[in-house]
Amino acid sequence: MNAPTKDAEVVDLRGQFPILQRQIHGKPLVYLDSANTAQKPQAVIDAVSEHYRLHNANVARAVHTLGEESTAAYEAVRGKIAGLINAPDAQQIVYTRGTTEAINLVARSYLRPRLREGDEILVTEMEHHANIVPWQLIAAEVGAKVVAAPVLDDGSLDLARLGEMINERTRLIGVVHVSNVLGTVNPIEQISALARGAGVPVLVDGSQAVPHLAVDVQALGCDFYCFTGHKLYGPTATGALWGRAELLAQMPPFMGGGEMIDRVSFDGTTFAAPPHRFEAGTPNITGMIGLGAAIDWLQQLGVAQLRTHEAELGAYAAAALQAVPGLRMIGSAAGKVPVFSFVIDGAHAHDLAMILDQEGIAVRSGHHCAHPLMQRFGVSATLRASLGVYNTRAEIDLLVAGLERARGMLA
Numbered sequence: 001m002n003a004p005t006k007d008a009e010v011v012d013l014r015g016q017f018p019i020l021q022r023q024i025h026g027k028p029l030v031y032l033d034s035a036n037t038a039q040k041p042q043a044v045i046d047a048v049s050e051h052y053r054l055h056n057a058n059v060a061r062a063v064h065t066l067g068e069e070s071t072a073a074y075e076a077v078r079g080k081i082a083g084l085i086n087a088p089d090a091q092q093i094v095y096t097r098g099t100t101e102a103i104n105l106v107a108r109s110y111l112r113p114r115l116r117e118g119d120e121i122l123v124t125e126m127e128h129h130a131n132i133v134p135w136q137l138i139a140a141e142v143g144a145k146v147v148a149a150p151v152l153d154d155g156s157l158d159l160a161r162l163g164e165m166i167n168e169r170t171r172l173i174g175v176v177h178v179s180n181v182l183g184t185v186n187p188i189e190q191i192s193a194l195a196r197g198a199g200v201p202v203l204v205d206g207s208q209a210v211p212h213l214a215v216d217v218q219a220l221g222c223d224f225y226c227f228t229g230h231k232l233y234g235p236t237a238t239g240a241l242w243g244r245a246e247l248l249a250q251m252p253p254f255m256g257g258g259e260m261i262d263r264v265s266f267d268g269t270t271f272a273a274p275p276h277r278f279e280a281g282t283p284n285i286t287g288m289i290g291l292g293a294a295i296d297w298l299q300q301l302g303v304a305q306l307r308t309h310e311a312e313l314g315a316y317a318a319a320a321l322q323a324v325p326g327l328r329m330i331g332s333a334a335g336k337v338p339v340f341s342f343v344i345d346g347a348h349a350h351d352l353a354m355i356l357d358q359e360g361i362a363v364r365s366g367h368h369c370a371h372p373l374m375q376r377f378g379v380s381a382t383l384r385a386s387l388g389v390y391n392t393r394a395e396i397d398l399l400v401a402g403l404e405r406a407r408g409m410l411a
């Protein structure tokens, strides 16, 4: 099946998501919270259930048939992830529980041994806490600091200022590819070029990018790229870190345990090569297999057409929301993905979200794990509607009507 372009065509695709058949408070579910976590297609649910039904065994240790099947299915996902982000080699893909674990891994294993008092880690004001707090934790240990490049009023990054902030103390740049609040797509190629000129590595948080953009880590020119599987229609607690081979090779283990060693003795232990060096213990086997199924499913759907559908729906949603009286959109940078954060005069985001829920409409309200960005825009919380492959214009109309009714109730 090809990716949809009109509501009628989305109906068929929606049928692949069992949860979308649900009624919430007697109304059909309108799911507009995909940036938080995306719903799962039947193909992903089937892959997980089939693995448990037919192939379940631990990976990388048993020589019996089930063990071999399980290991082969699990390891095959590395190649799918490498293909998804155009990594040069599947062995440069480290499995993680998601973006949070990936960034903590790079902070602890790559940067911490290199970090000295007075050093700086440069991030942006639009980062998710997952790309702020891990750096703060290691910075505090040595007296380094985390500094942030500013965001402009339209929600785009102040690239000129970011360039000026790179200096001889900068040890790493951590930047989000696509903001989970603003929908802004950051100019990673340009940031990588600036960083390369100064010999500074770049880590990109791709959590909100992989569900919306064709990602090519080689073209982006970054050094680390990570994402989380559950926003990509895959299971929770799955994800990956891509790192340049020479950087991964220099990094010590992140956690110790089974399956990350070469030889263990009480006189000393040697470690496996990357990526297994960073994957101690029994992993989320079925989760990663489900993520592989999600990647296959998305690629079958046709990533390019999906972009067209999302761009059309995003333009429709932006115009419809702007027309709601008293609505202030936060983030209107050109080329943004369909993630809409806004506040409405005289109505708290949580109250609006609760009223919408009564109508079956799921949106997120709150700070979106981005306190500094909320401060930058002078708000404590926003309402966020974020679109996925299954959304329709009719759902946008329901959201707008719901917002107008909710506003009337709260006025």
Ligand code: PLP
Residues within 6 Å of the ligand: 035, 036, 097, 098, 099, 100, 101, 128, 130, 131, 176, 178, 179, 180, 205, 207, 208, 228, 229, 369
């Ligand atoms: N970075 C961004 C931009 C996100 O949107 C999120 C999730 O909301 C994360 C990081 C953290 O992802 P996870 O909790 O799956 O590790």
